[in-house]
Amino acid sequence: MGKIQALKNGSRKDLIVKNAAALFRKKGFAASSMRELAITMGIEAPSLYNHIGSKNELLQAVCFNVANRFNDHLDTTLASAATIIQKLDNLIRFHIRMMLDEFDEVIVANHEWKQLEEPLLTNFLSQRKKYENRFVMLIREGINEGQFKNIHPHVATLTILSAVRGLEFWQRHKKELSIEELENNMVQHLLKGLIK
Amino acid sequence: MGKIQALKNGSRKDLIVKNAAALFRKKGFAASSMRELAITMGIEAPSLYNHIGSKNELLQAVCFNVANRFNDHLDTTLASAATIIQKLDNLIRFHIRMMLDEFDEVIVANHEWKQLEEPLLTNFLSQRKKYENRFVMLIREGINEGQFKNIHPHVATLTILSAVRGLEFWQRHKKELSIEELENNMVQHLLKGLIK
DNA sequence: ATAAAAAACTAATAACTGTTAGTTTTGCAA
DNA sequence: TTGCAAAACTAACAGTTATTAGTTTTTTAT
Numbered sequence: 001m002g003k004i005q006a007l008k009n010g011s012r013k014d015l016i017v018k019n020a021a022a023l024f025r026k027k028g029f030a031a032s033s034m035r036e037l038a039i040t041m042g043i044e045a046p047s048l049y050n051h052i053g054s055k056n057e058l059l060q061a062v063c064f065n066v067a068n069r070f071n072d073h074l075d076t077t078l079a080s081a082a083t084i085i086q087k088l089d090n091l092i093r094f095h096i097r098m099m100l101d102e103f104d105e106v107i108v109a110n111h112e113w114k115q116l117e118e119p120l121l122t123n124f125l126s127q128r129k130k131y132e133n134r135f136v137m138l139i140r141e142g143i144n145e146g147q148f149k150n151i152h153p154h155v156a157t158l159t160i161l162s163a164v165r166g167l168e169f170w171q172r173h174k175k176e177l178s179i180e181e182l183e184n185n186m187v188q189h190l191l192k193g194l195i196k
Numbered sequence: 197m198g199k200i201q202a203l204k205n206g207s208r209k210d211l212i213v214k215n216a217a218a219l220f221r222k223k224g225f226a227a228s229s230m231r232e233l234a235i236t237m238g239i240e241a242p243s244l245y246n247h248i249g250s251k252n253e254l255l256q257a258v259c260f261n262v263a264n265r266f267n268d269h270l271d272t273t274l275a276s277a278a279t280i281i282q283k284l285d286n287l288i289r290f291h292i293r294m295m296l297d298e299f300d301e302v303i304v305a306n307h308e309w310k311q312l313e314e315p316l317l318t319n320f321l322s323q324r325k326k327y328e329n330r331f332v333m334l335i336r337e338g339i340n341e342g343q344f345k346n347i348h349p350h351v352a353t354l355t356i357l358s359a360v361r362g363l364e365f366w367q368r369h370k371k372e373l374s375i376e377e378l379e380n381n382m383v384q385h386l387l388k389g390l391i392k
Numbered sequence: 393a394t395a396a397a398a399a400a401c402t403a404a405t406a407a408c409t410g411t412t413a414g415t416t417t418t419g420c421a422a
Numbered sequence: 423t424t425g426c427a428a429a430a431c432t433a434a435c436a437g438t439t440a441t442t443a444g445t446t447t448t449t450t451a452t
Contacts, residue, residue: 030226154369155381162362163355173350185351193389
């Protein structure tokens with residue numbers, strides 16, 4: 001068997017991580033075996049260990065890559081000169097695009113973080129809590145400035161982030177709606193409501 | 197070791213299913229072992245098989261119990277004399293209460309249905325699709341009658357159902373808000389929006 | 393008290409798990 | 423063409439898994 005093909009940009013390890021994300025999403029982390037992952041690469045399971053350290057390391061790579069992407073975007077958005085509503089709009093749209101563009105990775109990070117090992121599990125959870133708190137503060141700011149309704153900011157944050165996460169089930173209607181239309185529909189619903 | 201204690205109402209099997217739901221929620225189905233489950237019952241793993249047929253049967257019980265609860269409630273709600281908005285309000289509040297009251301079971305059904313075996317996997321998914329379609333039709337009806345904004349009804353359905361499912365992360369703020377206040381906040385956000 | 397049924401136990405198995413050690417093959421640079 | 427590093431291979435392991443078979447204990451009903 002010949003060597004596996006590398007991506008144009010990225011090491012062989014990156015390709016393994018990408019295939020792992022796809023496999024973990026379909027079957028779940030614990031129900032996925034290294035032998036199955038090896039098949040997607042066209043090699044034997046032990047050969048994977050020329051490129052990676054362990055199965056758990058693959059999950060870590062996926063989860064923290066996703067976390068970093070979200071954290072970086074939140075940094076730049078909150079630091080921008082946009083209005084509160086523009087910032088929130090921007091954040092929602094970014095979450096939607098991440099769900100669609102990095103489908104496997106984001107879903108794995110959302111579903112399988114429980115299987116991370118300490119101290120990474122604690123690290124991941126505290127990062128997520130911090131992210132959520134900054135989101136809450138933005139909404140609280142909007143309430144204080146009189147632009148948002150007096151909705152409990154934790155509830156509003158949960159509602160928004162969860163609604164977007166639900167896009168993992170969107171695949172069925174991809175053709176009916178463009179990404180931009182999808183974004184507009186969700187943003188309108190979450191910001192202005194369903195009732196006329 | 198004596199016999200395990202039965203619930204006041206319910207067989208020993210029901211208690212096993214209940215403990216299984218709690219275990220599966222905490223660790224995930226595939227990462228949970230029958231030995232761990234046996235420990236929660238205070239017995240040895242093989243003794244479980246005096247009451248149940250297989251590990252997978254436990255997952256089936258959890259998933260289809262939840263599905264039946266939701267289907268039954270949807271039946272009665274849609275058949276009621278309430279207005280469209282009242283029906284939708286009613287459905288959202290039921291989902292919220294199910295998330296809080298049947299925490300373990302609903303989360304397991306939402307997360308671990310992938311591990312169901314055929315033909316039950318297909319059965320479960322078609323039930324869920326059917327449920328979702330009836331939800332979509334209710335919203336479409338509201339749009340046609342001019343009560344709802346012209347939001348793509350599949351998107352609105354996804355937004356509402358996903359937002360509520362996110363209550364699996366709510367535990368942290370339980371004390372700050374009563375269940376009724378939580379319901380009111382979420383319903384207002386999902387029906388009337390965040391922006392004033 | 394006794395018989396029957398329910399439910400616990402111990403021992404064992406075959407399949408599968410992630411991972412290692414050691415060896416051979418491959419592909420690129422000289 | 424040759425040498426070397428990267429990356430594949432085979433064989434194997436120690437541990438865990440769900441589950442079965444067979445036996446003993448416990449509870450229930452008469």
